[in-house]
Amino acid sequence: MDIQPISARYRGEVNAILKEEWACPPSVSRGKAIDTTGLPGFVSLEDNRINGIITYNIENSACEIVTLNSFEENRGVGTALINAVCSAAKAEKCTKIWLITTNDDIDAIRFCQRKGFAWIATRIDAIEVSRKLKPSIPLIGRYGIPIKHELEFERKL
Ligand SMILES: CC(C)(COP(=O)(O)OP(=O)(O)OC[C@H]1O[C@@H](n2cnc3c(N)ncnc32)[C@H](O)[C@@H]1OP(=O)(O)O)[C@@H](O)C(=O)NCCC(=O)NCCS
Structure with a gap:
């Protein structure tokens, strides 16, 4: 598994995937x-093909993971991406x-x-508030469950 920063080389493909x-x-x-495009x-x-993406945003010494996707689950992709952001956030004194x-x-x-x-x-x-800013948020989400509530998770660095 090869973890690389989202450079100009990957930006177009990343933005297309995040849109999808x-x-x-x-x-x-x-x-x-928040605008995710930059x-x-x-x-x-994996073999030069993107099989996971994580994006983040740092404000006031706190690092928000804005998006996280693994396209090959249960193989350590999500964990590796989280670890990469933790290292970057620590380097930025978060x-x-x-x-x-x-x-x-x-x-x-x-x-x-688990992490x-x-x-x-x-x-x-x-x-309901989020949908005012982003009407495309579906009513029904994963496992057929109505999307209603925000859950916030944090880990100290
Ligand atoms: C949530 C998500 C990012 C997890 O990604 P993932 O790549 O499956 O994560 P990992 O593979 O690192 O870890 C998942 C499990 O696989 C296990 N695993 C990792 N490598 C493994 C391997 N080589 N063989 C077997 N199991 C392995 C991990 O130990 C973990 O299991 P555990 O919690 O019982 O310890 C992924 O399910 C996803 O993209 N979901 C849809 C998008 C989403 O919900 N995003 C928001 C995330 S906050």
Whole structure:
């Protein structure tokens, strides 16, 4: 597995994938929209093919994981991408790394807790606000579960 920063070489493909996966830009978390098209991040490569993407945004010594996708699950891709962002965030003197997921994303909820993130907040019906900023957020998400609530996870660095 080869983890590389999202350089100009990968940017076009990354943005096309994020559009397909998350209808980005924008990404919305905590009632704020963020343009993902120029965010720093990493790709995971297997035989020169992208099989994972992570993007992040640093503000006030805190690093938000804005998007995370593994396209070959249970092989360590997600873990390697999280580790790459942790190293980058530490190098930027961040004190914590955090992310938002939604109530339907059972795989992410499990993954985050297994990776040492603490579930620190649940914002009931927050996705109603997010949909005002991003009407394309689907009503029904993973496993047929209605997407309604924001869950916040964080890990101290
Ligand atoms: C959540 C997500 C990023 C996890 O990515 P992933 O690549 O499957 O993650 P990993 O492979 O690193 O870890 C998942 C499991 O595989 C295991 N694993 C890793 N390498 C392995 C290997 N070589 N053989 C067997 N199992 C392995 C890990 O130990 C982990 O299991 P555990 O939690 O029981 O320890 C992925 O499911 C995903 O993209 N989901 C859809 C998008 C999404 O929800 N994004 C938001 C994420 S916050």
